[in-house]
Amino acid sequence: xRKALIPxxxxxxxxxxxxxxxxxxxxxxxxxxxxxxANIELTFSDLVKDTLSQEKPRLPAPHQVGIEIWKxxxxxxITSKRSLVYHGWITLSSTLLGFAIGTSMGIxxxxxxxxxxxxxxxxxxxxxxxxxxxxLAIAPMIIVVLNSIGIQGLLxxxxxxxxxxxxxxxxGMVKGLRSPDxxxxxxxxxxxxxxxxxxxxxxxxxxxxxxFASLKIGIAASLVGAIVGELPTGAVQGLGARxxxxxxxxxxxxxxxxxxxxxxLAALLVAIINLLQQVTLKRMGMA
Amino acid sequence: MTLVFLALLLWATAWFVNVKLADSAQAQRxxxxxxxxxxxxxxxxxxxxxxxxxxxxxxxxxxxxxLVVQTASENLPILWKDFVQTFLKGALxxxxxxxxxxxxxxxxxxxxxFLQRGLLPVASFMAALPIIGTAPILVMWFGxxxxxxxxxxVVMVFFPMLINAVAGLRESSLIxxxxxxxxxxxxxxxxxxxxxxxxxxxxxxxxxxxTTLALIGAIVAEFxxxxxxxxxxxxxxxxxxxxxxxxxxxxVVAALAGSxxxxxxxxxxxxxxxxxxxxxx
Numbered sequence: 001x002r003k004a005l006i007p008x009x010x011x012x013x014x015x016x017x018x019x020x021x022x023x024x025x026x027x028x029x030x031x032x033x034x035x036x037x038a039n040i041e042l043t044f045s046d047l048v049k050d051t052l053s054q055e056k057p058r059l060p061a062p063h064q065v066g067i068e069i070w071k072x073x074x075x076x077x078i079t080s081k082r083s084l085v086y087h088g089w090i091t092l093s094s095t096l097l098g099f100a101i102g103t104s105m106g107i108x109x110x111x112x113x114x115x116x117x118x119x120x121x122x123x124x125x126x127x128x129x130x131x132x133x134x135x136l137a138i139a140p141m142i143i144v145v146l147n148s149i150g151i152q153g154l155l156x157x158x159x160x161x162x163x164x165x166x167x168x169x170x171x172g173m174v175k176g177l178r179s180p181d182x183x184x185x186x187x188x189x190x191x192x193x194x195x196x197x198x199x200x201x202x203x204x205x206x207x208x209x210x211x212f213a214s215l216k217i218g219i220a221a222s223l224v225g226a227i228v229g230e231l232p233t234g235a236v237q238g239l240g241a242r243x244x245x246x247x248x249x250x251x252x253x254x255x256x257x258x259x260x261x262x263x264x265l266a267a268l269l270v271a272i273i274n275l276l277q278q279v280t281l282k283r284m285g286m287a
Numbered sequence: 288m289t290l291v292f293l294a295l296l297l298w299a300t301a302w303f304v305n306v307k308l309a310d311s312a313q314a315q316r317x318x319x320x321x322x323x324x325x326x327x328x329x330x331x332x333x334x335x336x337x338x339x340x341x342x343x344x345x346x347x348x349x350x351x352x353x354l355v356v357q358t359a360s361e362n363l364p365i366l367w368k369d370f371v372q373t374f375l376k377g378a379l380x381x382x383x384x385x386x387x388x389x390x391x392x393x394x395x396x397x398x399x400x401f402l403q404r405g406l407l408p409v410a411s412f413m414a415a416l417p418i419i420g421t422a423p424i425l426v427m428w429f430g431x432x433x434x435x436x437x438x439x440x441v442v443m444v445f446f447p448m449l450i451n452a453v454a455g456l457r458e459s460s461l462i463x464x465x466x467x468x469x470x471x472x473x474x475x476x477x478x479x480x481x482x483x484x485x486x487x488x489x490x491x492x493x494x495x496x497x498t499t500l501a502l503i504g505a506i507v508a509e510f511x512x513x514x515x516x517x518x519x520x521x522x523x524x525x526x527x528x529x530x531x532x533x534x535x536x537x538x539v540v541a542a543l544a545g546s547x548x549x550x551x552x553x554x555x556x557x558x559x560x561x562x563x564x565x566x567x568x
Binding site: 003004006007008009010011012015026058117118120121122123124125126129131132133134135136137138140141144145148149216220223224227228231239240243244246247250252255256258259262263266267270 | 302305306308309310314319320323324326327328347348349401402403404405406408409412415416417419420421422423424426427428498499502503506507510511512518519522523526527529531534537538541542545546548549
């Protein structure tokens with residue numbers, strides 16, 4: 001881990017430098033335009049100063065985004081509609097609700113698939129094939145349809161999140177529940193274990209690494225689902241709504257700060273599952 | 288009500304047939320393995336049709352499949368135009384650019400262990416992020432036409448592809464590399480004759496994952512602004528008009544395009560990595 005620290009920091013620093021250079025380059029057209037109309041000769045230092053402090057830049061500089069995030073998280077009340085924490089919480093709650101629904105349904109279906117041959121042969125090919133389908137495309141329809149039958153708010157977004165996290169969990173969990181090999185299964189047979197005992201004492205414990213691997217994919221997918229689910233509601237609340245509202249009104253700094261907070265949220269969620277995985281697998285003696 | 292009852296009956300019969308087929312002695316035969324999911328899929332479509340008609344579900348909630356097929360066949364020119372705009376212009380070009388540049392960067396990364404240690408953690412971090420959120424920014428930079436959609440696709444497929452390609456290029460063992468050295472192979476020969484072929488299963492894995500991402504990217508980017516053509520545009524405007532049959536028709540097209548795209552990649556993989564254990568037998 002320590003070996004990777006210096007190279008990672010170098011790469012991140014290089015990215016930030018590239019970001020600044022790109023900000024100057026992309027915003028210079030507007031700066032020259034302004035200066036030309038005011039009949040001012042623009043020196044290089046003026047140019048840099050102007051490009052890094054525009055109000056609606058093509059590419060906001062990192063510090064502008066940082067200041068915006070600081071302003072909208074720490075300095076605003078959490079209940080304010082301008083607070084990123086508020087919007088982040090909206091997105092997070094539908095992500096988590098959807099993730100919980102999708103994961104539990106996925107695990108249930110996987111258990112069914114492993115224990116029932118007919119279900120395995122009928123459902124599994126479709127579960128795999130459905131991974132090649134751009135499921136996200138139906139997000140607006142789900143929102144509008146549920147809206148028309150009176151379901152609003154958290155649930156429609158959570159359903160999209162659930163749908164996106166469902167299939168990775170099914171596929172991973174089926175693999176995991178099948179991971180015990182012949183010898184282990186035979187051993188339990190010699191113990192005269194019932195099917196449910198085999199499930200609780202062998203199949204479920206040995207599926208844990210697979211489960212956590214797919215949970216990580218699932219939670220990232222859930223977050224994407226919640227964000228996209230917020231688009232068709234007309235940009236009311238949530239990080240997706242901030243993205244859409246920002247793109248309507250050309251508020252690039254707002255878009256970038258919403259984007260960055262979505263990224264931080266995703267990283268946190270994956271990190272939490274990572275931690276859970278490490279603790280669980282350690283307690284089970286698997287890591 | 289009779290239709291709903293019929294649907295239940297149909298479900299029970301089909302399930303009974305599938306259970307019999309799955310438990311029969313020939314269950315491992317290829318034809319049975321294809322037949323069972325086909326019966327399942329057809330049953331779902333029929334049950335859907337019958338319940339929607341039987342319960343009189345309004346069109347704005349769920350159109351019956353027959354209506355979707357009818358709408359699709361009546362609007363084939365529109366669907367084709369949307370397909371060309373979103374898939375051929377946006378998704379495919381972005382896919383080619385994104386995957387090609389990711390593979391090139393992977394070759395560079397594989398050469399320098401500093402980049403490997405620095406760039407890989409950053410890349411795998413980026414791959415988990417909701418990159419689709421860059422869509423409004425890229426639409427602002429590249430305009431409403433397919434260029435911005437291709438740009439979104441490039442960003443979306445780049446990181447998963449990079450991770451897979453680098454993992455693949457690191458796959459060759461020390462013994463194999465030593466063997467190349469005893470042959471006096473230079474760096475390029477080692478690359479083309481050993482590293483690249485060994486990396487192919489990983490590269491194709493990345494290419495297959497990216498097919499879905501490319502379609503998603505192109506469609507969702509159109510929600511943020513597009514010319515008046517394209518699958519994402521059609522979906523969002525048809526949803527607004529509550530013309531759900533058209534939405535479903537577009538979804539069918541998207542599903543077909545996604546599966547075909549994936550299928551083509553899987554076929555290519557079969558041809559290129561015929562030597563790999565997963566492709567034999």
